[in-house]
Each structure stands twice: as structure tokens, then as C-alpha cells.
Amino acid sequence: MDSVQTLSQLTDSLGPVLENEPLKNHTTLGIGGGARFFYEAAHSDDLIKAVQTAEELNLKYFVLGGGSNVLVSDKGFDGLVIHAQNKNLRLQGEKIYVEAGVPNAEAARETVNAGLTGIEWLATIPGTVGGAIYGNAGCFGKSIKNAVSKVDVYRTGAKKRLLKKDCQFSYRDSMFKRNNDIILSAELALEPGEKQAGLKKIAEFMAQKKETQPLDKRSAGSIFKNYAFHQPQDIESIKAKCDIPPEFLAAKKIPAGWLLEQVGAKGMKVGDIEISDKHANYFINTGKGTATQFIELLDSVKAKVKDQLGVELHEEIQLIGF
Ligand SMILES: Cc1cc2nc3c(=O)[nH]c(=O)nc-3n(C[C@H](O)[C@H](O)[C@H](O)COP(=O)(O)OP(=O)(O)OC[C@H]3O[C@@H](n4cnc5c(N)ncnc54)[C@H](O)[C@@H]3O)c2cc1C
Incomplete structure (x- = not known):
């Protein structure tokens, strides 16, 4: 045809x-x-x-x-x-029912306005609730899995209701990344809160992000996932080169941005794609950047981290049409 x-x-x-x-x-x-x-x-x-x-x-x-x-x-x-673009949203007691196309910021603000607490951090994440569930988006120590109680999906010809445990959420991951489910809507469970306190929390989170991330530039957020390690030997090659801050050791997770900074990635560029000098895990399109330039830069910093620190970084962003 x-x-x-x-x-x-x-x-x-x-x-x-x-x-x-x-x-x-x-x-x-x-x-x-x-x-x-x-x-x-x-x-x-x-x-x-x-x-x-x-x-x-x-x-x-x-x-x-x-x-x-x-x-x-x-x-x-x-x-x-x-x-x-399905954007229905309904509050019911301490729950919010949201369709996949609802912007994260709108979901968060509606709950705060209704005197609920739990997803104020979500107001700082661009995109939709469907995308947030797909990648278990999160920040400030929380992720959407903390709030999800049910997800309605379309799977192989039928609608299906999943419970949180069925979603297999983990750090920036869910089983939606491994199957073809279409996320239709979700129910998020919240707690009673106070509107003014919620609005203040959103403003504080936003201010914190603005200070550390290039939110005024074109990006896709963090490019690589943070490096979670299990055994002391997993970080020997990093320790040989740099002093790892104690808070990373305690959390057993090293921010990808910090690893990229150690290999001098800040400011590196290919064409119009540049690594932010505010946050090394942010690649910025400064003008007419292309996906080809993006991938060239991504491969080259990934290789640097592997060669110099022995760590294999994994992409958080989804590659489409490659
Ligand atoms: C400035 C900036 C800051 C960011 N900060 C954060 C942060 O703090 N924490 C964080 O986790 N992320 C962050 N991100 C990344 C991004 O905003 C989140 O991952 C967000 O949840 C992606 O949602 P989206 O709707 O834009 O998804 P898209 O980018 O449109 O899609 C992402 C993936 O989800 C799939 N998908 C989307 N909707 C559905 C659906 N309904 N059913 C099935 N699959 C679907 C797509 O097919 C694709 O594979 C940031 C991004 C930017 C630009």
C-alpha cells in the first residue's frame, strides 16, 4: 500500500x-x-x-x-x-485519577490545590503522567512509583488494570520499557496536606532545580542514569582517580553528572550540541543541533567514562527512529 x-x-x-x-x-x-x-x-x-x-x-x-x-x-x-493528548483528571478523596496525556505539572498542582500532598516534586518534571510512569520519573528522593496505585493499559487487544506491584518499578525503570503496553491512565494515592505548604514546596523544588540545571535551555533532562553500585570493587577504578564524596558512597549511587564532570565533559560539544557547564548530564541544543551530533557526543563521553573510570553509563533517554 x-x-x-x-x-x-x-x-x-x-x-x-x-x-x-x-x-x-x-x-x-x-x-x-x-x-x-x-x-x-x-x-x-x-x-x-x-x-x-x-x-x-x-x-x-x-x-x-x-x-x-x-x-x-x-x-x-x-x-x-x-x-x-488524553487529559482527563479527577480528584476523589485522597486519590487523583489522571489520563496519560495530563502534564505532570498540572497533576501536581491540582493535588496541591485540593489540599493533598505527595507529588509536589512532580511539578518540576516536564512531560506527561504517561511518560513519567513509563520511565518511573523522579527527583528529590521520590519517584512516581511512590504514588501510583493502579495503571490502566491497553495490552494485546484488551484493556487491563495493573496494580503497582505489576508495574515492576525500579530506578528510572518499569516493565513498560520491556513490553508494548499503552498507558491509558493511572490512579495516584496521596495524603491530606495543606495547600500553602504544598505551593511553597513546589516553589522551593523549582528554585533548587533552576540553580543546578539549565532549565532555560533546550534539553531532554538527564541523559544517563546514575551509577548504582553493589560491591566495593565496582568503584575501585573510580577511587583510583578521584575522591568520591561520602554521600555517594552511603547511597551506593554515583550521579552520572559527577562522573561526567570528572572526565572533563562540561563544555564539550559537537556541532550545536553542547554539554551544559551547569550540569554535565544535560546535553543542550544551542541552535540547529542534530541527532547525529547528539549521538556522536554521547558515544564520545560514554567512552571517556568507561576508559578513565571503568564505568559503563546507561542512557536514561529513549532513542526513537534509530
Ligand atoms: C528540563 C528537564 C528536566 C527534567 N527533569 C527530570 C527529573 O527531574 N526526573 C526525571 O525522572 N526526568 C526528568 N526529565 C525527563 C522527562 O521529563 C521525564 O522522563 C518525563 O517523565 C518524560 O515524559 P514525556 O511525557 O515527555 O515522555 P516522552 O519523552 O514523550 O516519552 C518517553 C518514553 O515514554 C513512552 N511513553 C510516553 N507516554 C506513553 C504512554 N501513554 N504509553 C506508553 N508509553 C508512553 C514513549 O513512547 C517514550 O518511549 C527532565 C526533562 C527535562 C527536559
Whole structure:
């Protein structure tokens, strides 16, 4: 089937579908070639319908949230990009029910306004609740797994309700990274709080982030996961080169940004992609940066950390269309 026929089938089934939509317009990095087809799913049922239609037409697909944790290839994505725009949100007692396309900041603020506490930190994370659940996003010692009680997904032809334990959350990880579930919505459990205290907490978290992270620049947040170690021998090669701060040793986790700083990564650049001098785990698009430049820089700092400190860093960002 050619593109014209496929587009016609898609629009018959789904309504408006864009062709060759530049994905750089939908990612916080401002990088990414065109999506062969691009669909805005305004409701959870539209998300399901889009997946079903893509499967019927043998098209590759993926769900895009806020585009704040992805690097999209310069070639774009040769299939259907389903943009999660399902944004229903409902408060019930000490719980909030949120659809996957709800922005994290909105979910956090709604709970605070309703006199609840527990996810103030989420207000500082760009993107959507669906994306946050997918990657178990977190900061300030918390992650979304702390609040999730249920997640509704679309899995192999049917809707399914999962409990927190089914999601296999761990540090920046969940079983959603290993299967094809489409996250439709979630229920988050909170505690009674005080609105003014919650607003103050959000402002403090935001101020702390602004001080340490280049929030005014185009980035995808932290590029690499922090290095969790188990045995003293896992960090021998780092110790041979640098003094590891005691708080990292106590937490058995070394921030990737600190490791990158030790190998002189700050300020390194390839084309218009530069490593932030505020936070070495942030790659900034300073203008017309490309995914190719991004990957070149990523590979080169990864190799430096491996060669000099013996640590294999793992990407936190998701690579799309490579
Ligand atoms: C300035 C900045 C600061 C950041 N700070 C933090 C931080 O403190 N902590 C942190 O953890 N992250 C942080 N991030 C990264 C990012 O914001 C989070 O990982 C966020 O949760 C990603 O959500 P998203 O909606 O943008 O996902 P996207 O980037 O759109 O997608 C990420 C992945 O999730 C999948 N996905 C999205 N929605 C669904 C769905 N409904 N069903 C199935 N799969 C889905 C996508 O297919 C993709 O694989 C930061 C990013 C930026 C730019």
C-alpha cells in the first residue's frame, strides 16, 4: 500500500492525521525528523483505536507524551506517531485519577490545590503522567512509583488494570520499557496536606532545580542514569582517580553528572550540541543541533567514562527512529 492509500485508511479510521510532521516541534530538545504519520489522540479510546489501526495496516507506531525524554533520529519515524493528548483528571478523596496525556505539572498542582500532598516534586518534571510512569520519573528522593496505585493499559487487544506491584518499578525503570503496553491512565494515592505548604514546596523544588540545571535551555533532562553500585570493587577504578564524596558512597549511587564532570565533559560539544557547564548530564541544543551530533557526543563521553573510570553509563533517554 502506498502512502496516499495508507493516509486515506488512517483518516477514515481516526479522523485528521498529519503526514511528515516534523518531530522536532514536539520534543523539548527541538530535534527529530518527520513522522511519516502523526495523530493527536484526544481521548483514551482514540489511543486504543490508533494502535489497532496501525496494527491492521502493519505500521510501526509509538506513543509520544511531552517529548521530554526522547532523542528522535534525524530521519524521523517511519510509522504512526500517536501523540497522547488524553487529559482527563479527577480528584476523589485522597486519590487523583489522571489520563496519560495530563502534564505532570498540572497533576501536581491540582493535588496541591485540593489540599493533598505527595507529588509536589512532580511539578518540576516536564512531560506527561504517561511518560513519567513509563520511565518511573523522579527527583528529590521520590519517584512516581511512590504514588501510583493502579495503571490502566491497553495490552494485546484488551484493556487491563495493573496494580503497582505489576508495574515492576525500579530506578528510572518499569516493565513498560520491556513490553508494548499503552498507558491509558493511572490512579495516584496521596495524603491530606495543606495547600500553602504544598505551593511553597513546589516553589522551593523549582528554585533548587533552576540553580543546578539549565532549565532555560533546550534539553531532554538527564541523559544517563546514575551509577548504582553493589560491591566495593565496582568503584575501585573510580577511587583510583578521584575522591568520591561520602554521600555517594552511603547511597551506593554515583550521579552520572559527577562522573561526567570528572572526565572533563562540561563544555564539550559537537556541532550545536553542547554539554551544559551547569550540569554535565544535560546535553543542550544551542541552535540547529542534530541527532547525529547528539549521538556522536554521547558515544564520545560514554567512552571517556568507561576508559578513565571503568564505568559503563546507561542512557536514561529513549532513542526513537534509530
Ligand atoms: C528540563 C528537564 C528536566 C527534567 N527533569 C527530570 C527529573 O527531574 N526526573 C526525571 O525522572 N526526568 C526528568 N526529565 C525527563 C522527562 O521529563 C521525564 O522522563 C518525563 O517523565 C518524560 O515524559 P514525556 O511525557 O515527555 O515522555 P516522552 O519523552 O514523550 O516519552 C518517553 C518514553 O515514554 C513512552 N511513553 C510516553 N507516554 C506513553 C504512554 N501513554 N504509553 C506508553 N508509553 C508512553 C514513549 O513512547 C517514550 O518511549 C527532565 C526533562 C527535562 C527536559
